[in-house]
Amino acid sequence: MTKAKRQLRFGAFFSVPGCHPTGWRHPDAVCETDLSMKLLADMARTAERGKLDCMFFQDSVAIPGSTAVYGGKVFREKNGRQAHIEPVSAIAALGAITSRIGLVSTCTTSYNEPYNVARRFLTIDHISGGRAGWNLVTSQAEDEAVNFGRDQHFEHGIRYDRAAEFHDVVVGLWDSWEDDAFLRDKASGQWFDYDKMHILNHHGKHFNVRGPLNVARSPQGRPVIAQAGSSDVGMELAARTADMVFTAQDVIKESRAFCDDMRGRLDKYGRGPEDIRIFPGIMPIVGRTETEAREKYEELRDLVDDGVGIAGVARLAGGVDIHSMDPDGPLPPLKPSNAARARQERIIAMGQRGMTIRQIGRVLAMSQSHRVLWGTPKSIADDLQAWLEAGACDGFNLLFQHYPKPLEEWVDLVIPELQRRGLFRTEYESTTFRGNLGVPIPKNRFAQNARSIQVPAAAASND
Amino acid sequence: MTKRRLRLGGFFSVPGNHLAGWRHPDAQPTYDMDFQGYAHITQVAEAAKFDCIFFQDTVGVSGSRQLARGERARSKLSRTVKLEPTATLAALAMVTERIGLVATATTTYNEPYNIARRFMSIDHISDGRAGWNLVTSQIEDESENFGFDQHMAHAERYERAEEFYEVVTGLWDSWEDDGLLRDKKSGVYMDRDKVHFLDHVGKHFKVKGPLNITRSRQGWPVIAQAGSSEAGRELAARTADVVFTAQTKIDEAKAFYADIKKRAAKYGRSPDDIKIMPGLTPVLGKTMDDAKANYEYLQSLMPDDVALLSLTHISGGLDLTKYPLDGPLPDLPPSNAAKARQALVVKTARDHNMTLRQIARHTAAGTGHRVIVGTAEYMADEMEKWLNEEAADGFNVVCNHYPKPFEDFCTEVVPLLQQRGVFRTEYGGKTLRENLGLKMPENRYTRARLKEAS
Numbered sequence: 001m002t003k004a005k006r007q008l009r010f011g012a013f014f015s016v017p018g019c020h021p022t023g024w025r026h027p028d029a030v031c032e033t034d035l036s037m038k039l040l041a042d043m044a045r046t047a048e049r050g051k052l053d054c055m056f057f058q059d060s061v062a063i064p065g066s067t068a069v070y071g072g073k074v075f076r077e078k079n080g081r082q083a084h085i086e087p088v089s090a091i092a093a094l095g096a097i098t099s100r101i102g103l104v105s106t107c108t109t110s111y112n113e114p115y116n117v118a119r120r121f122l123t124i125d126h127i128s129g130g131r132a133g134w135n136l137v138t139s140q141a142e143d144e145a146v147n148f149g150r151d152q153h154f155e156h157g158i159r160y161d162r163a164a165e166f167h168d169v170v171v172g173l174w175d176s177w178e179d180d181a182f183l184r185d186k187a188s189g190q191w192f193d194y195d196k197m198h199i200l201n202h203h204g205k206h207f208n209v210r211g212p213l214n215v216a217r218s219p220q221g222r223p224v225i226a227q228a229g230s231s232d233v234g235m236e237l238a239a240r241t242a243d244m245v246f247t248a249q250d251v252i253k254e255s256r257a258f259c260d261d262m263r264g265r266l267d268k269y270g271r272g273p274e275d276i277r278i279f280p281g282i283m284p285i286v287g288r289t290e291t292e293a294r295e296k297y298e299e300l301r302d303l304v305d306d307g308v309g310i311a312g313v314a315r316l317a318g319g320v321d322i323h324s325m326d327p328d329g330p331l332p333p334l335k336p337s338n339a340a341r342a343r344q345e346r347i348i349a350m351g352q353r354g355m356t357i358r359q360i361g362r363v364l365a366m367s368q369s370h371r372v373l374w375g376t377p378k379s380i381a382d383d384l385q386a387w388l389e390a391g392a393c394d395g396f397n398l399l400f401q402h403y404p405k406p407l408e409e410w411v412d413l414v415i416p417e418l419q420r421r422g423l424f425r426t427e428y429e430s431t432t433f434r435g436n437l438g439v440p441i442p443k444n445r446f447a448q449n450a451r452s453i454q455v456p457a458a459a460a461s462n463d
Numbered sequence: 464m465t466k467r468r469l470r471l472g473g474f475f476s477v478p479g480n481h482l483a484g485w486r487h488p489d490a491q492p493t494y495d496m497d498f499q500g501y502a503h504i505t506q507v508a509e510a511a512k513f514d515c516i517f518f519q520d521t522v523g524v525s526g527s528r529q530l531a532r533g534e535r536a537r538s539k540l541s542r543t544v545k546l547e548p549t550a551t552l553a554a555l556a557m558v559t560e561r562i563g564l565v566a567t568a569t570t571t572y573n574e575p576y577n578i579a580r581r582f583m584s585i586d587h588i589s590d591g592r593a594g595w596n597l598v599t600s601q602i603e604d605e606s607e608n609f610g611f612d613q614h615m616a617h618a619e620r621y622e623r624a625e626e627f628y629e630v631v632t633g634l635w636d637s638w639e640d641d642g643l644l645r646d647k648k649s650g651v652y653m654d655r656d657k658v659h660f661l662d663h664v665g666k667h668f669k670v671k672g673p674l675n676i677t678r679s680r681q682g683w684p685v686i687a688q689a690g691s692s693e694a695g696r697e698l699a700a701r702t703a704d705v706v707f708t709a710q711t712k713i714d715e716a717k718a719f720y721a722d723i724k725k726r727a728a729k730y731g732r733s734p735d736d737i738k739i740m741p742g743l744t745p746v747l748g749k750t751m752d753d754a755k756a757n758y759e760y761l762q763s764l765m766p767d768d769v770a771l772l773s774l775t776h777i778s779g780g781l782d783l784t785k786y787p788l789d790g791p792l793p794d795l796p797p798s799n800a801a802k803a804r805q806a807l808v809v810k811t812a813r814d815h816n817m818t819l820r821q822i823a824r825h826t827a828a829g830t831g832h833r834v835i836v837g838t839a840e841y842m843a844d845e846m847e848k849w850l851n852e853e854a855a856d857g858f859n860v861v862c863n864h865y866p867k868p869f870e871d872f873c874t875e876v877v878p879l880l881q882q883r884g885v886f887r888t889e890y891g892g893k894t895l896r897e898n899l900g901l902k903m904p905e906n907r908y909t910r911a912r913l914k915e916a917s
Binding site: 022024025027029031032035037041060061062063066067073074075077078079080082083084085086088089090092093094095096097111112113115116119120122123124126127146147148149177182184186189190191192193194197199201207208209210211212213214215216305 | 483485486487488490492493496497498502521522523524527530531535538539540541543544545546547549550551553554555556557558572573574576577580581583584585587588590607608609610638643645647650651652653654655658660668669670671672673675676677764766769
């Protein structure tokens with residue numbers, strides 16, 4: 001029997017009204033996608049029609065750039081992303097009107113309590129019948145910190161330390177009840193089996209949480225965990241805990257090295273190479289012809305506001321005053337940033353390739369620093385196929401410059417081309433997100449313990 | 464003068480408010496975790512033109528301290544797990560069109576920025592139908608899920624709640640109604656003069672803002688409150704649009720009603736600005752005897768040890784299992800938790816000379832809310848009487864199990880109320896505020912700007 005061909009997976013990245021900060025100005029852009037649940041629901045149906053693995057919502061707990069002084073004033077008034085529906089609520093809502101697509105939302109570990117986060121995501125996992133995912137992040141922007149009583153955000157090391165412990169508390173709470181803990185036996189009056197309830201009693205550096213959680217386990221065991229950290233400490237956390245990794249990669253060889261590095265870290269946590277799915281981000285720009293695609297690309301590139309682009313570089317500059325420098329000059333040496341380390345390394349690499357501050361700014365601004373891929377459905381499929389076959393990805397997170405048309409084009413033009421090549425599913429394999437991603441349902445940690453106690457020692461040794 | 468009209472809320476205490484209700488042959492005990500069940504009863508409420516549905520909440524398994532100590536008897540208690548209410552509201556908004564969607568969220572173990580954002584998001588998702596029941600956490604077993612050995616003292620909790628309210632409503636006004644320009648031509652998305660920093664610096668919170676979501680079709684979510692203590696009443700009078708309460712006797716309800724409306728006047732609010740809705744648990748029957756038999760049957764499903772557990776939260780830490788079931792309710796140490804609720808239970812027991820067994824069974828049956836046992840006619844009479852005598856503006860209907868008693872209430876009692884002209888036959892408005900007859904809050908910055916201009 002021939003081995004089933006390896007297939008691509010896709011997440012539709014949602015940063016409404018556009019991942020391109022000024023993409024909302026495009027004539028096709030519908031700006032109201034930021035606050036209209038009806039439009040979000042329509043897009044969820046489109047994505048599900050295209051059999052995409054998931055919708056993946058970005059988040060920040062502030063208006064991005066609200067406290068950054070830019071041009072002598074606060075706010076980045078030209079950016080589209082100013083106000084939007086809180087994404088955890090959005091995926092709860094979408095769970096009620098979709099049936100197969102995974103629903104992932106970002107939620108920070110820096111300004112939440114693990115009990116609350118555990119509860120909300122596991123609830124959404126129930127509402128959706130096992131299709132929830134949590135993108136675990138740490139908050140790295142000052143404009144978020146000041147909404148939570150802090151003058152600055154947490155230092156990188158502390159943030160990750162807290163995130164790791166936060167994760168452990170959340171997944172520990174998710175195992176509070178074994179799958180068959182609830183008897184609901186009307187005749188005996190017994191509601192649950194006391195021995196199948198587990199109290200976490202976590203005592204750690206950042207959290208003390210007793211448990212149990214007041215939500216039962218879900219049809220997929222527990223929500224999928226996604227992570228986007230590509231720094232060394234971020235990769236280590238992902239290797240230990242993530243089912244899905246979102247990463248920014250420009251070059252096939254480097255992405256292959258990233259995948260190998262990530263998979264190489266799994267074994268020490270008792271995980272297999274198929275237990276994690278790696279999704280580089282791309283911003284696709286689809287045309288029916290090469291010329292149409294190039295024109296679209298140029299149109300979108302020209303919408304970039306250089307001020308926004310250069311502010312993006314400044315944010316990653318680790319305190320170096322980029323605004324006072326010649327935008328058409330080279331990127332100066334940077335001090336390590338307390339914000340996004342891996343992203344800073346990428347702009348340093350761009351600078352080494354001879355790009356000016358303005359040019360780097362445009363790349364950052366256009367696609368949130370992800371790879372821009374323009375072409376026909378065929379040329380795009382060729383590119384993605386090459387990445388897949390080189391072991392440089394399991395799939396891609398799709399950053400749309402605006403909504404909803406680029407998503408519709410992806411579903412109507414690119415997906416059929418990939419399906420013809422056998423590179424993408426024509427039907428969902430499962431009703432759960434884990435089932436479609438092909439990652440395992442984690443065993444309840446306490447149930448394993450319980451079983452090992454029940455096996456008599458003599459019988460076990462005879463096996 | 465127009466006739467007073469009732470407000471109705473569906474207070475969904477799944478899988479049933481009666482602690483043994485889930486054992487009833489008609490009960491669907493999986494309604495605690497099954498979203499389709501939640502969706503069904505919400506749609507039933509909407510078909511009956513209820514103003515809103517409502518979910519109570521605790522951030523912990525009730526009695527987890529006792530569970531951790533090995534009290535296995537608690538594994539007979541049904542309200543153990545459920546869907547988290549705010550996520551549930553967001554989902555229910557997608558399968559309903561007109562009904563209000565209200566849930567509890569505590570001010571004790573949340574951050575105001577997160578709560579402001581979440582409820583305003585639900586208000587957008589539902590297009591103006593969200594409500595927030597602002598509470599303080601009063602149950603000892605919640606605190607240990609948030610790193611505290613015991614919950615905050617009553618006074619501090621209320622002080623935090625008041626400041627929390629100020630921050631949340633302040634954040635809700637971050638955007639004036641025309642703050643989003645979305646002008647493709649000029650390339651300006653937002654009007655920076657119409658977006659405002661709160662810059663709140665207080666005893667409990669320091670929050671800069673602005674909120675990253677605009678106001679909704681109804682301005683802000685409706686604010687509900689349930690505290691009946693002195694501090695709770697004062698906060699409600701100043702800030703609440705709706706008060707959920709638990710009086711069981713008409714005289715007490717009238718006194719409470721008059722007190723809240725009087726306090727509201729002090730803050731420049733009209734009596735119509737606050738709707739008072741006591742809880743009501745219907746036990747219906749074709750005849751009065753039939754209803755009584757239904758109630759007796761339900762009570763027979765409840766073992767004494769389960770009934771006694773319903774008093775744990777108001778016992779002030781006293782172990783009631785050590786007292787004889789046929790003796791009186793012993794004197795209880797003051798409870799830092801539910802002060803008003805404890806007083807209510809003690810008063811009921813003393814007034815009726817109840818034994819420990821009787822008060823436990825009584826409390827377990829309605830967790831303190833009024834149980835009306837009777838025919839649909841009788842129930843409609845009682846509700847109308849409370850309305851006309853200013854003991855209530857409406858009722859929060861909480862059922863012993865789901866979905867049948869709620870379906871029966873909607874098909875048997877609601878039509879009578881409609882025939883009598885005390886309940887709507889169609890929704891009048893699109894938003895929860897419109898349906899409740901509440902004003903839309905003005906944006907404080909717009910108001911200041913207009914005042915300055917005039």
